[in-house]
Amino acid sequence: MTELILALDLLDRKQAARVAESCAPFIDAVKVGYPLVLATGLSIVDDLSGLGLPLIADFKVADIPNTNRLISEAVFSAGFDAIIAHGFVGADAARACVEVAHNHGGAAYIVAEMSHPGATEFFHGGVAERLATLAVSCRADGIIAPATRPDRISRLREIVGEKTIYSPGVGAQGGDLDTVARLVDGVIVGRSIYEAEDPAAEAERLSRIRR
Ligand code: BMP
Numbered sequence: 001m002t003e004l005i006l007a008l009d010l011l012d013r014k015q016a017a018r019v020a021e022s023c024a025p026f027i028d029a030v031k032v033g034y035p036l037v038l039a040t041g042l043s044i045v046d047d048l049s050g051l052g053l054p055l056i057a058d059f060k061v062a063d064i065p066n067t068n069r070l071i072s073e074a075v076f077s078a079g080f081d082a083i084i085a086h087g088f089v090g091a092d093a094a095r096a097c098v099e100v101a102h103n104h105g106g107a108a109y110i111v112a113e114m115s116h117p118g119a120t121e122f123f124h125g126g127v128a129e130r131l132a133t134l135a136v137s138c139r140a141d142g143i144i145a146p147a148t149r150p151d152r153i154s155r156l157r158e159i160v161g162e163k164t165i166y167s168p169g170v171g172a173q174g175g176d177l178d179t180v181a182r183l184v185d186g187v188i189v190g191r192s193i194y195e196a197e198d199p200a201a202e203a204e205r206l207s208r209i210r211r
Contacts, residue, residue, distance in 0.1 A: 002181040003028035004207050005056065005166060007190030011039040017047045022200035023193060024051045026207040031188055032080075033058035038187075045079040054081040060111060062086035067095040072100035072108075082107040084144060087131040095138045107142070107164075109133035114157050115146035125178030128152065132159040142166060142185070147175030155182045177209060 030053055036044055037059075042198045045083040048055055057080040061071050068085065072184055075083050085097040087110040093111055101108035112135060113119060113128035121130075128145075135143045142164025145153045153167060167184040169175035171192030179188055189206060196202035 002184060003166075003186030004203065005031050005186050005188045006193055006205075007031045007033070007168065007188050008194065009033060009035045009154040009190050010034055010194055013040045013044060013047065016040070016044065016106070018058050019194050019199045020051055022050055022207060023203040024053060025098040026200065026203040029051065029056055029086075031056040031083065031091060031190075032196075035130075041124045042074070049079055055079065055081040056109075058082065058084045058087050059181050060084055061094075061097050062089050063093065063150045064186055065093045068093050068096040072097045076100060078103035080106070082109065084109045084111065085140075086111050087138075088127075091134050091138055094140065098138050098140050101141075108140050109144055109164065110138070110140045111154055111165060112143040112145050113149070114144075115148045115167075115173055115175070119146065125151075128156060129159060132156045135197045136160055136163065144168065144188075145184070147177075147184075148173050148175075149178040150183055153166055153180065157183065177206060181209075205206065 004027045008030050057075040061068050062156030087094045098108040112132040113123040145156045145165050147167040165184040166186045168188035170177045170187050170189050191204050193199050
């Protein structure tokens with residue numbers, strides 16, 4: 001079954017906790033990024049840890065190895081279970097995130113190709129393929145690939161094999177859940193769920209139509 005991951009890009013702590021709690025029975029993980037953490041602080045993890053779901057820190061870490069290590073240590077010490085990092089900074093820097101994740105019993109995912117239209121300016125022409133190859137060589141747990149371009153997911157799948165592919169871009173960005181769910185291990189969905197009149201009902205609906 002393809003996982004359903006809630007991208008919790010809300011700015012209000014109480015609303016975020018409420019949405020996550022109501023959706024919890026229908027989702028497999030919660031992705032927390034800069035919008036929520038900058039609004040609430042890392043202590044938002046304490047509010048979400050009671051859900052019993054994996055918490056993914058989407059900080060798209062992209063610095064030198066030492067700084068990546070420091071960031072990753074802070075992320076896992078706060079109670080996150082996984083981290084998302086960029087690979088374009090090089091294998092040594094990406095590997096720093098992977099090593100910290102694995103030392104904490106967690107997971108690390110490398111962005112191979114992004115979902116927005118502008119991503120094609122830099123990720124195409126072989127770059128995404130190189131990033132996917134780097135993710136494999138760094139022993140990352142998987143990659144992030146765009147739900148808006150299923151053909152690209154298939155291409156990147158050839159490179160990463162059995163590794164996890166998590167895919168954002170379903171719904172608000174135009175990606176089709178049914179198409180993408182067949183290709184990936186998890187779909188990341190934000191606005192379609194948390195902007196719905198009834199987020200829990202929408203999460204339940206999405207959880208039923210994914211494969
Ligand atoms: P939404 O379903 O509202 O478009 O949210 C998608 C989520 O996935 C956002 O948190 C966004 O930052 C993230 N994301 C993305 O959309 N495309 C990428 O290529 C990588 C991402 O992390």
